[in-house]
Amino acid sequence: MGLRERKKAKTRVALIDAALDLFLEQGYETTTIDQIAAAVDVSPRTFFRYFGSKEEVALAPAADAQDVFLSELHDRPETESPFTALAHAMRGSVALLRDGEPEDKARFLKARLVVEATPTIFAGQMRLMMANEQRILEEVARRRGVDDLRSQFVTATFTSTIRVGFENCTVEQLSDIDEMTKRLEDTFTLVDEMMVPGWDR
Amino acid sequence: MGLRERKKAKTRVALIDAALDLFLEQGYETTTIDQIAAAVDVSPRTFFRYFGSKEEVALAPAADAQDVFLSELHDRPETESPFTALAHAMRGSVALLRDGEPEDKARFLKARLVVEATPTIFAGQMRLMMANEQRILEEVARRRGVDDLRSQFVTATFTSTIRVGFENCTVEQLSDIDEMTKRLEDTFTLVDEMMVPGWDR
DNA sequence: TTGTCATCTGTCATGAACTGACATAATCTA
Protein backbone atom coordinates (compact mmCIF):
# COMPACT_ATOMS: atom_id res chain seq x y z
CA MET A 1 0.00 0.00 0.00
CA GLY A 2 1.51 3.30 -1.12
CA LEU A 3 1.88 6.47 0.92
CA ARG A 4 -0.97 8.16 -0.91
CA GLU A 5 -3.39 5.36 -0.10
CA ARG A 6 -2.29 5.21 3.53
CA LYS A 7 -2.73 8.94 3.92
CA LYS A 8 -6.23 8.75 2.50
CA ALA A 9 -7.26 5.98 4.86
CA LYS A 10 -5.81 7.94 7.76
CA THR A 11 -7.67 11.12 6.83
CA ARG A 12 -10.90 9.19 6.43
CA VAL A 13 -10.64 7.68 9.91
CA ALA A 14 -9.55 11.02 11.39
CA LEU A 15 -12.61 12.70 9.88
CA ILE A 16 -14.93 10.02 11.26
CA ASP A 17 -13.39 10.23 14.74
CA ALA A 18 -13.42 14.01 14.83
CA ALA A 19 -17.01 14.08 13.60
CA LEU A 20 -18.25 11.52 16.13
CA ASP A 21 -16.52 13.30 19.00
CA LEU A 22 -18.06 16.62 18.00
CA PHE A 23 -21.48 15.04 17.50
CA LEU A 24 -21.37 13.51 20.97
CA GLU A 25 -20.05 16.66 22.56
CA GLN A 26 -22.33 19.30 21.09
CA GLY A 27 -24.93 17.40 19.05
CA TYR A 28 -25.18 16.46 15.39
CA GLU A 29 -27.25 19.40 14.16
CA THR A 30 -25.14 22.06 15.83
CA THR A 31 -21.75 20.87 14.61
CA THR A 32 -20.76 22.21 11.22
CA ILE A 33 -18.68 20.71 8.45
CA ASP A 34 -16.26 23.59 9.02
CA GLN A 35 -15.68 22.42 12.58
CA ILE A 36 -15.06 18.83 11.55
CA ALA A 37 -12.69 19.90 8.79
CA ALA A 38 -10.86 22.29 11.10
CA ALA A 39 -10.37 19.54 13.69
CA VAL A 40 -8.56 17.44 11.08
CA ASP A 41 -6.86 20.40 9.40
CA VAL A 42 -8.35 19.95 5.99
CA SER A 43 -10.57 22.26 3.96
CA PRO A 44 -14.35 21.82 4.13
CA ARG A 45 -14.27 21.01 0.45
CA THR A 46 -12.01 18.06 1.15
CA PHE A 47 -14.51 16.69 3.66
CA PHE A 48 -16.98 16.28 0.82
CA ARG A 49 -14.39 14.41 -1.21
CA TYR A 50 -14.40 11.74 1.50
CA PHE A 51 -18.08 11.77 2.42
CA GLY A 52 -21.05 12.67 0.28
CA SER A 53 -22.82 14.33 3.18
CA LYS A 54 -22.69 15.12 6.85
CA GLU A 55 -24.96 12.15 7.45
CA GLU A 56 -22.63 9.78 5.66
CA VAL A 57 -19.75 10.37 8.06
CA ALA A 58 -21.98 9.51 11.02
CA LEU A 59 -23.15 6.32 9.33
CA ALA A 60 -19.75 5.23 8.03
CA PRO A 61 -19.11 2.79 10.92
CA ALA A 62 -22.57 1.26 10.50
CA ALA A 63 -21.99 0.88 6.76
CA ASP A 64 -18.64 -0.78 7.37
CA ALA A 65 -20.25 -3.16 9.88
CA GLN A 66 -22.84 -4.17 7.33
CA ASP A 67 -20.14 -5.04 4.83
CA VAL A 68 -18.51 -7.24 7.45
CA PHE A 69 -21.83 -8.94 8.12
CA LEU A 70 -22.44 -9.61 4.43
CA SER A 71 -19.01 -11.14 4.09
CA GLU A 72 -19.64 -13.37 7.14
CA LEU A 73 -22.97 -14.42 5.64
CA HIS A 74 -21.36 -15.55 2.39
CA ASP A 75 -18.93 -17.69 4.39
CA ARG A 76 -21.66 -19.70 6.14
CA PRO A 77 -21.97 -23.36 5.07
CA GLU A 78 -24.62 -24.22 2.49
CA THR A 79 -26.27 -26.73 4.82
CA GLU A 80 -27.55 -24.05 7.19
CA SER A 81 -31.11 -22.84 6.78
CA PRO A 82 -31.43 -19.15 5.82
CA PHE A 83 -32.27 -17.81 9.26
CA THR A 84 -29.65 -19.98 10.95
CA ALA A 85 -27.01 -18.69 8.55
CA LEU A 86 -28.14 -15.10 9.20
CA ALA A 87 -28.02 -15.55 12.97
CA HIS A 88 -24.55 -17.11 12.85
CA ALA A 89 -23.27 -14.41 10.51
CA MET A 90 -24.47 -11.85 13.05
CA ARG A 91 -22.72 -13.66 15.88
CA GLY A 92 -19.58 -13.79 13.76
CA SER A 93 -19.68 -10.05 13.04
CA VAL A 94 -20.07 -9.19 16.71
CA ALA A 95 -17.21 -11.55 17.58
CA LEU A 96 -14.95 -9.89 15.00
CA LEU A 97 -15.69 -6.53 16.55
CA ARG A 98 -15.16 -7.83 20.08
CA ASP A 99 -11.78 -9.35 19.23
CA GLY A 100 -10.67 -6.55 16.92
CA GLU A 101 -8.83 -3.27 17.44
CA PRO A 102 -10.02 -1.34 20.53
CA GLU A 103 -10.22 1.84 18.43
CA ASP A 104 -12.56 0.17 15.96
CA LYS A 105 -14.74 -0.98 18.83
CA ALA A 106 -14.78 2.47 20.40
CA ARG A 107 -15.63 4.08 17.07
CA PHE A 108 -18.49 1.65 16.48
CA LEU A 109 -19.99 2.26 19.92
CA LYS A 110 -19.63 6.03 19.59
CA ALA A 111 -21.41 5.87 16.26
CA ARG A 112 -24.23 3.89 17.88
CA LEU A 113 -24.66 6.57 20.53
CA VAL A 114 -24.87 9.24 17.86
CA VAL A 115 -27.44 7.20 15.91
CA GLU A 116 -29.59 6.72 19.01
CA ALA A 117 -29.43 10.40 19.90
CA THR A 118 -30.22 11.82 16.45
CA PRO A 119 -33.54 11.14 14.69
CA THR A 120 -32.14 12.19 11.30
CA ILE A 121 -29.27 9.75 11.58
CA PHE A 122 -31.54 7.06 12.93
CA ALA A 123 -33.62 7.40 9.78
CA GLY A 124 -30.46 7.19 7.71
CA GLN A 125 -29.51 3.96 9.43
CA MET A 126 -32.92 2.56 8.56
CA ARG A 127 -32.33 3.46 4.92
CA LEU A 128 -28.97 1.72 5.15
CA MET A 129 -30.59 -1.37 6.64
CA MET A 130 -33.20 -1.43 3.89
CA ALA A 131 -30.52 -1.19 1.22
CA ASN A 132 -28.64 -4.00 2.93
CA GLU A 133 -31.83 -6.02 3.14
CA GLN A 134 -31.82 -6.29 -0.64
CA ARG A 135 -28.39 -7.93 -0.53
CA ILE A 136 -29.49 -10.23 2.29
CA LEU A 137 -32.60 -11.17 0.33
CA GLU A 138 -30.42 -12.39 -2.54
CA GLU A 139 -28.66 -14.79 -0.20
CA VAL A 140 -31.90 -15.99 1.42
CA ALA A 141 -33.50 -16.53 -2.00
CA ARG A 142 -30.42 -18.40 -3.17
CA ARG A 143 -30.53 -20.74 -0.18
CA ARG A 144 -34.27 -21.34 -0.48
CA GLY A 145 -34.14 -21.62 -4.27
CA VAL A 146 -36.94 -19.03 -4.80
CA ASP A 147 -37.28 -15.28 -4.52
CA ASP A 148 -40.88 -15.11 -3.32
CA LEU A 149 -42.94 -13.49 -0.60
CA ARG A 150 -41.66 -15.98 1.95
CA SER A 151 -38.02 -15.18 1.21
CA GLN A 152 -38.83 -11.53 1.65
CA PHE A 153 -40.54 -12.26 4.92
CA VAL A 154 -37.65 -14.32 6.28
CA THR A 155 -35.34 -11.43 5.42
CA ALA A 156 -37.61 -8.82 6.95
CA THR A 157 -37.98 -10.94 10.09
CA PHE A 158 -34.22 -11.04 10.47
CA THR A 159 -33.99 -7.27 10.11
CA SER A 160 -36.72 -6.89 12.73
CA THR A 161 -34.93 -9.25 15.07
CA ILE A 162 -31.71 -7.26 14.85
CA ARG A 163 -33.57 -4.02 15.26
CA VAL A 164 -35.48 -5.20 18.33
CA GLY A 165 -32.32 -6.71 19.76
CA PHE A 166 -30.39 -3.46 19.51
CA GLU A 167 -33.26 -1.13 20.32
CA ASN A 168 -34.28 0.22 23.71
CA CYS A 169 -30.91 -0.44 25.22
CA THR A 170 -29.59 1.67 28.04
CA VAL A 171 -26.42 3.63 27.37
CA GLU A 172 -24.56 1.02 29.40
CA GLN A 173 -25.87 -1.78 27.24
CA LEU A 174 -24.98 0.22 24.18
CA SER A 175 -21.43 0.61 25.40
CA ASP A 176 -20.87 -3.04 26.20
CA ILE A 177 -20.54 -5.61 23.47
CA ASP A 178 -21.18 -8.51 25.83
CA GLU A 179 -24.47 -6.95 26.87
CA MET A 180 -25.35 -6.53 23.21
CA THR A 181 -24.59 -10.18 22.54
CA LYS A 182 -26.77 -11.30 25.42
CA ARG A 183 -29.69 -9.22 24.27
CA LEU A 184 -29.26 -10.55 20.76
CA GLU A 185 -29.34 -14.17 21.94
CA ASP A 186 -32.52 -13.54 23.92
CA THR A 187 -34.14 -12.22 20.78
CA PHE A 188 -32.99 -15.16 18.65
CA THR A 189 -34.43 -17.51 21.29
CA LEU A 190 -37.73 -15.67 21.19
CA VAL A 191 -37.92 -16.00 17.40
CA ASP A 192 -37.29 -19.73 17.75
CA GLU A 193 -40.24 -20.01 20.13
CA MET A 194 -42.60 -18.01 17.94
CA MET A 195 -41.95 -19.62 14.59
CA VAL A 196 -43.25 -22.88 13.19
CA PRO A 197 -40.40 -25.41 12.69
CA GLY A 198 -38.88 -25.13 9.22
CA TRP A 199 -40.46 -21.72 8.64
CA ASP A 200 -37.36 -20.40 6.88
CA ARG A 201 -36.82 -23.37 4.53
CA MET B 1 -64.96 26.56 10.91
CA GLY B 2 -63.98 30.17 10.22
CA LEU B 3 -62.71 31.58 6.96
CA ARG B 4 -59.15 31.80 8.27
CA GLU B 5 -59.08 28.15 9.21
CA ARG B 6 -60.57 27.08 5.87
CA LYS B 7 -58.02 29.15 3.98
CA LYS B 8 -55.20 27.52 5.92
CA ALA B 9 -56.43 24.01 5.20
CA LYS B 10 -56.80 24.92 1.53
CA THR B 11 -53.28 26.31 1.31
CA ARG B 12 -51.88 23.24 3.01
CA VAL B 13 -53.52 20.86 0.55
CA ALA B 14 -52.57 23.09 -2.38
CA LEU B 15 -48.93 23.04 -1.27
CA ILE B 16 -48.95 19.25 -0.96
CA ASP B 17 -50.55 18.78 -4.37
CA ALA B 18 -48.25 21.27 -6.08
CA ALA B 19 -45.22 19.71 -4.43
CA LEU B 20 -46.16 16.13 -5.35
CA ASP B 21 -46.87 17.12 -8.97
CA LEU B 22 -43.53 18.86 -9.26
CA PHE B 23 -41.70 15.98 -7.56
CA LEU B 24 -43.22 13.48 -9.99
CA GLU B 25 -42.60 15.70 -12.98
CA GLN B 26 -39.01 16.73 -12.45
CA GLY B 27 -37.81 14.80 -9.39
CA TYR B 28 -37.64 15.66 -5.70
CA GLU B 29 -34.08 16.94 -5.54
CA THR B 30 -34.37 19.24 -8.52
CA THR B 31 -37.55 20.99 -7.48
CA THR B 32 -37.01 23.94 -5.21
CA ILE B 33 -39.13 25.40 -2.45
CA ASP B 34 -39.36 28.53 -4.59
CA GLN B 35 -41.06 26.55 -7.35
CA ILE B 36 -43.56 24.96 -4.98
CA ALA B 37 -44.34 28.32 -3.37
CA ALA B 38 -44.68 30.00 -6.76
CA ALA B 39 -47.12 27.32 -7.97
CA VAL B 40 -49.41 28.14 -5.04
CA ASP B 41 -48.68 31.87 -5.10
CA VAL B 42 -47.26 32.15 -1.63
CA SER B 43 -43.83 33.26 -0.48
CA PRO B 44 -41.17 30.61 0.19
CA ARG B 45 -41.19 31.72 3.81
CA THR B 46 -44.84 30.81 4.07
CA PHE B 47 -44.09 27.30 2.83
CA PHE B 48 -41.99 26.77 5.94
CA ARG B 49 -44.84 27.97 8.12
CA TYR B 50 -46.87 25.00 6.87
CA PHE B 51 -44.11 22.39 6.66
CA GLY B 52 -40.94 22.15 8.65
CA SER B 53 -38.96 20.96 5.67
CA LYS B 54 -39.13 19.98 2.03
CA GLU B 55 -39.24 16.34 3.15
CA GLU B 56 -42.24 16.95 5.38
CA VAL B 57 -44.50 18.00 2.53
CA ALA B 58 -43.70 14.80 0.64
CA LEU B 59 -44.47 12.70 3.69
CA ALA B 60 -47.59 14.56 4.77
CA PRO B 61 -49.99 12.04 3.15
CA ALA B 62 -48.11 9.13 4.75
CA ALA B 63 -48.24 10.84 8.14
CA ASP B 64 -51.96 11.45 7.77
CA ALA B 65 -52.50 7.80 6.83
CA GLN B 66 -50.68 6.69 9.95
CA ASP B 67 -52.94 8.80 12.11
CA VAL B 68 -55.95 7.16 10.48
CA PHE B 69 -54.45 3.73 11.16
CA LEU B 70 -53.82 4.53 14.80
CA SER B 71 -57.38 5.71 15.23
CA GLU B 72 -58.70 2.50 13.62
CA LEU B 73 -56.49 0.49 15.93
CA HIS B 74 -57.91 2.11 19.04
CA ASP B 75 -61.41 1.27 17.81
CA ARG B 76 -60.74 -2.48 17.58
CA PRO B 77 -62.54 -4.63 20.19
CA GLU B 78 -60.60 -5.66 23.25
CA THR B 79 -61.19 -9.34 22.57
CA GLU B 80 -58.95 -9.37 19.50
CA SER B 81 -55.37 -10.53 19.90
CA PRO B 82 -52.75 -7.85 19.18
CA PHE B 83 -51.82 -8.97 15.67
CA THR B 84 -55.45 -9.58 14.73
CA ALA B 85 -56.35 -6.08 15.85
CA LEU B 86 -53.41 -4.65 13.90
CA ALA B 87 -54.38 -6.52 10.73
CA HIS B 88 -58.00 -5.42 10.96
CA ALA B 89 -57.00 -1.83 11.65
CA MET B 90 -54.91 -1.95 8.49
CA ARG B 91 -57.82 -3.35 6.48
CA GLY B 92 -60.02 -0.62 7.91
CA SER B 93 -57.56 2.12 6.94
CA VAL B 94 -57.31 0.86 3.37
CA ALA B 95 -61.10 0.62 3.16
CA LEU B 96 -61.48 4.21 4.36
CA LEU B 97 -59.10 5.34 1.65
CA ARG B 98 -60.85 3.25 -1.01
CA ASP B 99 -64.28 4.65 -0.15
CA GLY B 100 -63.10 8.20 0.52
CA GLU B 101 -62.65 11.26 -1.68
CA PRO B 102 -61.01 10.51 -5.04
CA GLU B 103 -58.63 13.43 -4.54
CA ASP B 104 -57.43 12.00 -1.25
CA LYS B 105 -56.84 8.65 -2.93
CA ALA B 106 -54.96 10.27 -5.81
CA ARG B 107 -52.84 12.29 -3.41
CA PHE B 108 -51.97 9.21 -1.37
CA LEU B 109 -50.94 7.22 -4.43
CA LYS B 110 -48.91 10.11 -5.84
CA ALA B 111 -47.10 10.39 -2.53
CA ARG B 112 -46.34 6.66 -2.64
CA LEU B 113 -44.77 7.05 -6.08
CA VAL B 114 -42.60 9.89 -4.83
CA VAL B 115 -41.50 7.85 -1.81
CA GLU B 116 -40.56 4.87 -3.98
CA ALA B 117 -38.61 7.06 -6.38
CA THR B 118 -36.63 9.06 -3.82
CA PRO B 119 -34.17 7.42 -1.41
CA THR B 120 -34.14 10.44 0.90
CA ILE B 121 -37.91 10.38 1.22
CA PHE B 122 -37.90 6.62 1.60
CA ALA B 123 -35.62 7.03 4.59
CA GLY B 124 -37.96 9.66 5.97
CA GLN B 125 -40.87 7.28 5.66
CA MET B 126 -38.90 4.71 7.63
CA ARG B 127 -38.36 7.29 10.35
CA LEU B 128 -42.10 7.94 10.35
CA MET B 129 -42.82 4.23 10.62
CA MET B 130 -40.42 3.88 13.52
CA ALA B 131 -42.02 6.80 15.33
CA ASN B 132 -45.40 5.22 14.71
CA GLU B 133 -44.12 1.86 15.89
CA GLN B 134 -43.69 3.32 19.36
CA ARG B 135 -47.36 4.23 19.42
CA ILE B 136 -48.32 0.80 18.10
CA LEU B 137 -46.15 -0.83 20.74
CA GLU B 138 -48.12 0.92 23.46
CA GLU B 139 -51.33 -0.63 22.17
CA VAL B 140 -49.77 -4.10 21.78
CA ALA B 141 -48.30 -3.92 25.28
CA ARG B 142 -51.65 -2.80 26.64
CA ARG B 143 -53.47 -5.73 25.05
CA ARG B 144 -50.85 -8.23 26.17
CA GLY B 145 -50.59 -6.68 29.61
CA VAL B 146 -46.78 -6.40 29.46
CA ASP B 147 -44.22 -4.29 27.58
CA ASP B 148 -41.49 -6.86 27.00
CA LEU B 149 -39.32 -8.22 24.22
CA ARG B 150 -42.23 -10.24 22.84
CA SER B 151 -44.47 -7.18 22.58
CA GLN B 152 -41.70 -5.43 20.72
CA PHE B 153 -41.32 -8.37 18.41
CA VAL B 154 -45.04 -8.58 17.65
CA THR B 155 -44.97 -4.90 16.78
CA ALA B 156 -41.86 -5.20 14.64
CA THR B 157 -43.35 -8.21 12.86
CA PHE B 158 -46.40 -6.18 11.98
CA THR B 159 -44.26 -3.36 10.60
CA SER B 160 -42.30 -5.90 8.55
CA THR B 161 -45.50 -7.43 7.23
CA ILE B 162 -46.79 -4.08 6.04
CA ARG B 163 -43.43 -3.22 4.55
CA VAL B 164 -43.14 -6.52 2.66
CA GLY B 165 -46.75 -6.22 1.55
CA PHE B 166 -46.23 -2.78 0.04
CA GLU B 167 -42.71 -3.33 -1.22
CA ASN B 168 -41.62 -4.53 -4.64
CA CYS B 169 -44.88 -3.54 -6.24
CA THR B 170 -45.05 -2.50 -9.85
CA VAL B 171 -46.23 1.02 -10.60
CA GLU B 172 -49.59 -0.47 -11.57
CA GLN B 173 -49.90 -2.21 -8.23
CA LEU B 174 -48.89 0.98 -6.51
CA SER B 175 -51.65 2.85 -8.30
CA ASP B 176 -54.41 0.37 -7.56
CA ILE B 177 -55.82 0.01 -4.08
CA ASP B 178 -57.44 -3.36 -4.83
CA GLU B 179 -54.08 -4.76 -5.88
CA MET B 180 -52.57 -3.40 -2.68
CA THR B 181 -55.27 -5.08 -0.63
CA LYS B 182 -54.71 -8.42 -2.34
CA ARG B 183 -51.00 -8.29 -1.75
CA LEU B 184 -51.60 -7.38 1.87
CA GLU B 185 -53.93 -10.36 2.42
CA ASP B 186 -51.37 -12.73 0.90
CA THR B 187 -48.81 -11.45 3.37
CA PHE B 188 -51.14 -11.77 6.35
CA THR B 189 -51.88 -15.35 5.28
CA LEU B 190 -48.17 -16.10 5.10
CA VAL B 191 -47.62 -14.77 8.61
CA ASP B 192 -50.43 -17.01 9.84
CA GLU B 193 -48.68 -20.04 8.35
CA MET B 194 -45.27 -19.19 9.76
CA MET B 195 -46.21 -18.39 13.33
CA VAL B 196 -46.95 -20.71 16.20
CA PRO B 197 -50.62 -20.44 17.31
CA GLY B 198 -51.09 -17.80 20.01
CA TRP B 199 -47.69 -16.24 19.25
CA ASP B 200 -49.04 -12.72 19.74
CA ARG B 201 -50.89 -13.33 23.04
C1' DT C 1 -69.91 49.76 11.10
C1' DT C 2 -65.84 50.44 13.22
C1' DG C 3 -61.86 49.86 16.04
C1' DT C 4 -58.90 46.66 18.27
C1' DC C 5 -56.61 42.41 18.64
C1' DA C 6 -54.65 38.10 17.11
C1' DT C 7 -52.81 35.77 13.44
C1' DC C 8 -51.07 35.16 8.85
C1' DT C 9 -48.03 36.62 5.24
C1' DG C 10 -44.15 38.88 2.70
C1' DT C 11 -39.57 40.87 2.73
C1' DC C 12 -35.01 40.90 4.18
C1' DA C 13 -30.89 39.13 6.15
C1' DT C 14 -28.28 35.23 7.69
C1' DG C 15 -26.10 30.69 8.25
C1' DA C 16 -25.05 26.15 6.92
C1' DA C 17 -25.02 22.22 3.47
C1' DC C 18 -23.53 21.14 -0.63
C1' DT C 19 -21.40 21.57 -5.74
C1' DG C 20 -18.68 22.95 -9.91
C1' DA C 21 -14.45 25.07 -11.75
C1' DC C 22 -9.87 25.83 -11.61
C1' DA C 23 -5.25 26.37 -9.74
C1' DT C 24 -1.77 24.40 -6.70
C1' DA C 25 0.61 20.82 -4.32
C1' DA C 26 1.67 16.23 -3.27
C1' DT C 27 2.61 11.47 -4.79
C1' DC C 28 3.62 8.07 -8.23
C1' DT C 29 6.11 6.12 -12.25
C1' DA C 30 9.37 5.67 -15.74
Added chain:
DNA sequence: TAGATTATGTCAGTTCATGACAGATGACAA
Protein backbone atom coordinates in the same frame (compact mmCIF):
# COMPACT_ATOMS: atom_id res chain seq x y z
C1' DT D 1 14.68 14.04 -12.26
C1' DA D 2 10.59 14.89 -15.60
C1' DG D 3 6.07 14.18 -16.55
C1' DA D 4 1.64 12.13 -15.53
C1' DT D 5 -1.88 11.34 -11.74
C1' DT D 6 -4.24 12.37 -8.10
C1' DA D 7 -5.35 14.97 -3.88
C1' DT D 8 -6.19 19.38 -1.90
C1' DG D 9 -7.36 24.38 -1.38
C1' DT D 10 -9.75 28.48 -2.90
C1' DC D 11 -13.63 30.71 -4.67
C1' DA D 12 -18.13 31.46 -6.35
C1' DG D 13 -22.78 30.03 -6.44
C1' DT D 14 -27.26 27.40 -5.30
C1' DT D 15 -30.56 25.67 -2.14
C1' DC D 16 -32.55 24.70 2.37
C1' DA D 17 -33.89 26.58 6.55
C1' DT D 18 -34.67 30.22 10.28
C1' DG D 19 -35.09 34.69 12.92
C1' DA D 20 -36.79 39.51 12.88
C1' DC D 21 -39.91 42.84 11.67
C1' DA D 22 -43.49 45.22 9.14
C1' DG D 23 -47.75 45.13 6.73
C1' DA D 24 -52.13 42.71 5.54
C1' DT D 25 -56.14 40.09 6.77
C1' DG D 26 -59.67 37.75 9.27
C1' DA D 27 -61.97 37.57 14.17
C1' DC D 28 -64.70 39.84 17.48
C1' DA D 29 -66.86 43.15 20.61
C1' DA D 30 -68.94 47.76 21.29
